[in-house]
Amino acid sequence: MSRTYLGEFEELVLLAVALLEQQSTGAYGVSIADELKQRTQRTTSVTGVHVVLYRLEEKGLVGSALGGATLARGGRRKRLFTLTATGQQVLREMRQLRMGFWEALPTPFFA
């Protein structure tokens, strides 16, 4: 079976989209970057996040639509990203893949 391969950062961004699209802020560049920074304690640049989002969009894992503009954005609209069915599928597969590994470990070295 051909699998869509994701890089580690791509996977994190995809997860962030899945998480944030449920919330009121929605999943867009800044919210994703904030979420990632908060959870991973590493600096994430919005520019970099955008590149990953476009790439995910080209792979068909996320969809997007233009949202509202605010004054803080200089009157510019934001692009809100949502997980597509394929995206959900890929995330699920990822999880299963990792779980499979954990379960295969005879003695988990931390509990």
Add this chain to the structure above:
Amino acid sequence: MDKPSPNPLRTPPWADRLLGWLTPAELLEELQGDLQEQFAQRLDQVGLRRARWWYGLEALKVIRPYYLRRRLARLTHWPRDFFLKRHATPHSFFTPEHPSPPLINPDMIRNYLKIAWRNLIRHKSFSAINILGLVLGIASSLLILLWVQDERTIDHFHANGSHLYQLYENQQTTGNDLNTTPTTPHLLAPALVAELPEVERSVHMTPGTMLLLAVGTNSYRQRGCYASPDLFRIFSFPMVQGNPQTALVGPSSLVISEAVARKLFGRTDVVGRSVRVGNQDDRQVTGVFQDIPANSSLKFDFVLPSEPYIKQKSGTPRWSMNGWRTFALLRPNTDVAALNVKMLDFIHRHDADLTKVTTVMFRFEDTYLHSKFTNGQPDGGRIEYVRLFTIVAVFLLLIACINFMNLATARSAKRAKEVGIRKVIGAERTYLIGQFTGEAVLLTFLSSLIALTLVQCLIPLFNQLTEKQMAIPYANPFFWAGLLGLALITGLLAGIYPAFFLSSLQPVKVLKANSSTALLRFKTGAVLLRQGLVVFQFTLSLLLIIGTLVISRQMHFIRTKNLGIDRGNVIYMRVDGELTKHFEPFRQALLQASGIQSVSSAAEDPLYTGNSTTGVSWRTKLQTDNTLFFVLPVSYDFVKTMNIRLLAGREFSKAFPADSTNYIINEEAARRMGIKHPIGQEFSLEDVHGTIVGVVKNFHLNSVRVAIEPLVMPLATTNTMLIMRTQAGQTERALASLEQLTKQFNPAYPFTYTFADESFERLYKSETLVGKLTRYFALIAIVIACLGLFGLAMFMAEQRTKEIGVRKVMGASIGSIVALLSGDFMKLVGVAIVLASPLAWWAMHTWLQTFAYHVELAWWMFALAGGLVVGIALLTVSFQSIKAALVNPVKSLRSE
């Protein structure tokens, strides 16, 4: 939020500009919005400074391949959906919103070149003709341009070049004519520095003199000069040993070149060593300078201080005594025009007698190319040849380009189908133009590479011919840029017509079955243009051929012109060392020797008299008369030795002791003086009074470019050049006697001599070179033009195979078919002759006017050139025609 301002967010403007510039348009809004939102957040958390800093940093991160690639794709109008599926439009690839790829993009260029290469390989004979023509054209123009470049850089290496000036004297001769000479009095240089604040330094020097330099028994005749101390401070002739400021100050100093140092001492650190100069005085080497570069017009191997020389040579220094070159280094920002006005009466102020002599300065860098003067204004010189050859180079390239255009348009019928199919499939006109230009450019690049190799092989020969030391400047980026540009321009020039023509074809017409009628219709335009180009090509070739003919006729005329002097069987030898003191016994001994007819001497080469003066007077001379007299001091038997006709009076003779102050003049002098019977008339030269004892028939004192001027010949006090006439056919024996006697009388000096003929040839060096070069390049031009003709004939014959077959079947003779095929071309050549003749007449007439004595243009020159071209063209075309005519019609008609 802050209060409203033009940029309420106060993000760094440069970062916004960068974003706008680098971010793909369709992504800009969301990305910049996100960044500004983040900026607003950070503004609250960390303050303005750091927020701005972060913003800038983020903006910089747009410089990453992902955005750049997309941005580039936008710039080149690549379909966006090539990258981003979001905007994909499924129905059409190219829409107004998503235009087609442009002409210049890497993939298409690769494609153009690939197709070009395939076409090149498929049509080998056409490619060969094209490439050969282009190689010849590019190689010869490259050689010419190297020469031109070399000529243009002569004397341009001096660090002070921009304010280094040479002084010229304008002498008003008869009427208001000005005679401009670079010879100036030696008094001028020191006076300039003393009296003009604009002049920083000034130097005078003599033209080259040959002197013997000896260290022990190691002796060589070398070319050197006398110069004032600032020579090495004005010119950039770097000294490797010694102090350039003081080297020429002492009376017994001597500065030599590295080459001379090596010759004499075997090494170059020779300051303080002693050298015997002219076999009489010992000089201390005070400096060694780097050998003068090839691109210098001033050439010398050693320099002696001028001051002792001036003291020894003449009594009272006078402003009327010329013979020195003067150079001045002006202070930066000097207004030269104003200075020249100030200089007008400079000499007159010092010597009230010299009313008609003015001084003027010209920038030294320009004097090499602009050394001809008319009425005191620079008027050509070598620059004319430089321009001429630049034009020739362009001509050659043009002829080669035209070949390419012609062959490409001729073959257009064949490629028309290809064009039609491409267009139907969806190729746009720009693609086709790109493709055809690509082909041309590929071809010119290939040709340039081959041409470069050819030039590399030919350059030693070319150097020999032009007496230069040129090399392909591989290390110079400008050369490569130039070559690349040349190839590109040639390619574009050669490819542009076929490109536009072929791409304009309409697919429907071209692809219609049995399309010959349609093809014929669009072909008439092409045929007309092709014919025009052939005419143009042959017009250029004809111009070059007629030029060659006229130039070589003129050179022949100069060589054989009766100069009034018989230079055949005449040998010159420098008189120096012991010979100066014992000249008379030496002369007597020579006269006794076998094979020698007559011996005399003169101050310089009588065919190249340089000294002139206005310091002459005679009884009836008017106050306003300022006739310039050339002066040639000669010794006994001069008229006899040079075979000059004596019109009246006699030669100098030992029987008349008074001859030391007597004069011989030429016919022209007598005419200008207005004296019918000059013999016995009083005459004085530089205040030395005497009488005229002889009048000789006019002979050329100088290049035949200038008219014969008045000449006065005093009796020489010293003998500088031995002139010896040998008996006809006895040259070998005479030379042997001369050598033996020279060795005997003057053992310290090496024996050297020149034939008057050789010395004469040197006078016309540049003309001879131009003659040779035009001959070669005319040949190349005609070869290139004929190559094109050959290709066209080949194509025509191929195209008309069927017609020829039918004609033969109907009973046409081979002769009539050859005539049919050649006739078309001959008409074109005929038109070219009609066009070229008046043009060539005008050009050559203008050139010949630069000679005071020249051949007349004759109709046969044009007829000969025309005949030559017709003959060659006929030969070229008939080869193909005959081939086509001989083909068995069964073969040519069977195909299909």
